[in-house]
Amino acid sequence: MKETEQVSEQNLKKEELEKLTLIEAALYVAGRPLDLKTLSSVLKTRSKRKVRRLARILAEEYAKRVTALEILELEDGRFVMQLKAEYTPKVRRIATRPLVPAGPLRTLSYIAYRQPITQKQVVEVRGSHAYKHIKQLEDLGLISKEKAGKNTILRTTTFFADYFGLSHDLKTMKKQLKTLFETLSSQSSMKVGGGER
């Protein structure tokens, strides 16, 4: 990642190493993206630049290591720790939090892939259960509804983009999604709509 590439744990002063682990602790505990302000308050420093530099070093350390975890820098500058996507299907059932079932997540994929899209079209492709899915996804803050005349237009939220570490720019996001779907479908083949959900 950029100019910090050369830096590694060895080059860091003890004090900086301690700050690195504090960022790690904060990200581990949060389970959500943290902005530089929050991270600064944990480190008791005011320099966001410094915090960003350290968080990037940490993210890089994680990327270099053989590990199931990753630390990502989101577009809006926040950092998040999470399980790498490829491990999700393997350990999903162990997670304690109630999980969103596959049906609504397929509807989410479809909306993300075709957005902006009318609710009607989603229901036509995914079946009438999609009404329930759409409601669930809206409750989770992953999609938003917008009235346009008689139609209801659906699209994903910035929360969605952040959750999956995707760009806020729709065009870029769709490209990223395409790649992501290709990786995912190599694990399980793409489904043509209407079938099981």
Place this chain on the structure above:
Amino acid sequence: MKETEQVSEQNLKKEELEKLTLIEAALYVAGRPLDLKTLSSVLKTRSKRKVRRLARILAEEYAKRVTALEILELEDGRFVMQLKAEYTPKVRRIATRPLVPAGPLRTLSYIAYRQPITQKQVVEVRGSHAYKHIKQLEDLGLISKEKAGKNTILRTTTFFADYFGLSHDLKTMKKQLKTLFETLSSQSSMKVGGGER
């Protein structure tokens, strides 16, 4: 840690490294101690000995690294990933999401204190909303249901015990709860009463 001390990532085969990260993934998403049986099921192996060996190597790797996290082998043979104790006070305020909302928490506290208890009795004391709470608590793995003739018996799970740092033995747990509860109520009544007793 015992005979595995010499082993490090470098000495492991690619296949074993993959298993190590799977254990890491499982421990990370679980956020609670996992027994060898669960870990074996994730690794799709039957040899608990092998799983224990790998989990110990992982724990050791974590111990060697500069990190805020640790992997511990508990007395009962389970493994857990957790934040090192010294970091907890520094980042605790970042944790904002309660385990469960206030209503279900009340129902949970009552079940824990009176367990084993019939669902009927819980609903009588807590009101008909308790049905919903019980469902939620069960989904989160905090309580378990058991049919006994016409009655449904409720009790807390080992996850509940682990989360609150209580004994797995029901009798001991209830004693612990009672003692803590009495200490707390005497403190709060002193606060209310104002005067010394």
Place this chain on the structure above:
Amino acid sequence: MTVSREKPFYFNPPWNILFDFNRLNKISPWQVKISFLLTSFLEEMEKRGEIDFRASGVALDSSAFIYLMKSKLLLKLEEPPAPRPVIKDIVPPPLFLPLRHELTSTTIEHLLQVLEEVIKGERLFVHKIKMEPILPQPSEVLPEIDRYLMEIQKQMENLYFRLKGVLREKRVIGFSEIVSKAERLEIIRTFILLLFLAQQGRINLWQEEEFGEIFITLAEENVIEGNGASF
């Protein structure tokens, strides 16, 4: 919980059709999947914990109406339309949300604090139960009553025997005379026994003025019924 200002969930698709009678009259009943609508409506209501009987009633009424329309069309031999073909489009694989560990903020102190409130509620509940009328077990209570009644009978006989002795010489005696040396409790007991004796018609009691002396005479032998207590 949802904010009360929000309109109820069932005013949104797909359930809104059940609550819009104007629209219901205009649409083709074949377009409405009643079982799906009702099942999901109930599920949603349960999930939200907002059980609304009025809404359920309206939903039921509308369903019945739709069934009626369908039956009428069938009687007119109108074929139900073929199911709408599902439009085929690529549906990408599900996007599983990334798993993140999150430390929750609930501590054992929180658990015990709320427990205190719940236990208070439990006490109220138990209290309520106790206040319900409970019929005593006959086997335990009846012997008690027997013993009490037997005791009264015995005491009554004693008192009657005493009165007979006193009243052999004079026909009338005042209540204050027979209890002149008695304790308060004894006075009350004697008074109650006098009432019993009068009730059985074995003595006569009367007062000449309110709060005045109570006079006692023996009733005529063999007269059991008749003018018992007269005060």
